[in-house]
Amino acid sequence: MTCHPIVRLGLASILALLCTPAAAQKFEQLAHTPQMGWNSWNSFGCNVDEKMIRQMADAMVASGMKAAGYEYLNIDDCWHGTRDADGNIQADPKTFPSGMKALVDYVHARGLKLGIYSDAGNTTCAGRPGSRGHEYQDALTYARWGIDYVKYDWCDTKGIDPASAYTTMRDAIRATGRPMLFSICEWGDNKPWEWAADLGHSWRTTGDIFPCWRCEHSHGSWSSLGVLPILDKQAGLRKYAGPGRWNDMDMMEVGNGMSEEEDRSHFSLWAMLASPLIAGNDLRSMSDATRRILTHPGMIAINQDRLGIQAMKWLDEGDVEVYIKPLDRGGYAVLFLNRDDVPRDYTLDWAFNGMKDDISGRAIDFNKQRFAWRDVWNGGSGSTGTVYTATLPAHGVVVLRLSPQ
Known part of the structure; x- marks a missing residue:
């Protein structure tokens, strides 16, 4: 049976959607080299709104980031409003009053791509609506908006099998017919490098990053890690990386409080180990030193080398x-x-x-x-x-x- 993109179908047709096995794959044309972009979380947390994202899109172009190869502008947690009567996820009307489609159009008009965030559980890490039980519906919504990248987190997932959960969202994204890069954010808890190559384009190998050289920053039941602790956790993982399947060492903290020397080392290590280069600083106000590090053509060329072999x-x-x-x-x-x-x-x-x-x-x-x-x-x-x-x-x-x- 032929698989029809569900972006053309009504919600009533989703449950009846049948696809050939070949259709239930990630979009292979994406992430042949590690993806490059920006994410809101490290600098803004839940303080996200459409005005800031529009300004960040303009700054990505004006700063030379786009010309250097950065293309994805990713909104992390807390963009969500509530679901409507039919269960469709909505952007928060207070912080995204123009709606997500208008924001996507603004970003696309600048030659960039927009990414979005969800979670495999009932709620996201910040307590917003997750995608559990709404995977196909959410993927269809993202496709209709024109989303290009989905970061999929792992909060509120007690009792859920990770491979199955990420397979479901992979299949949901594929069924829309719209190519979307699928970023698995499972923190390395269940060794995604062993099972996620056919599901996502990258997978997190550790918990969250923190802007320090060798620290561990405790949050009670979990810790965020500095540059060296994350580096040390990459031992033994390089055999799993390659074109379209990257070990993700988390979003970068360049420009977020470390010394210039530490920022240069941080960026160089991420580039050498073929990690996605996702900036996490405020692009609107970054220093010349930060801009020079993030746009360094020699290091970016090493990261983007077409062989895709991790150091x-x-x-x-x-x-x-x-x-x-x-x-x-x-x-x-x-x-x-x-x-x-x-x-x-x-x-x-x-x-x-x-x-x-x-x-x-x-x-x-x-x-x-x-x-x-x-x-x-x-x-x-x-x-x-x-x-x-x-x-x-x-x-x-x-x-x-x-x-x-």
């Missing part, structure tokens, strides 16, 4: 770690991370440190193959034919891009 930890020397990421056309990106609170001098003799990567199937013997390197952040160049030395700033990184000679 691996290559060398671990305590407070200094070295990550390497295979790139297209035989290249590599190498990141030197100083976790310490003081600067560290570091020397790497390439000839004594071969590299073998089972995920990409690549190996390097630097005695037999030489690479030219370029310092992505600081400028400068050299060759792997000579020993590399650098002073790594406290909480800082140096990133080299290697090209075969």
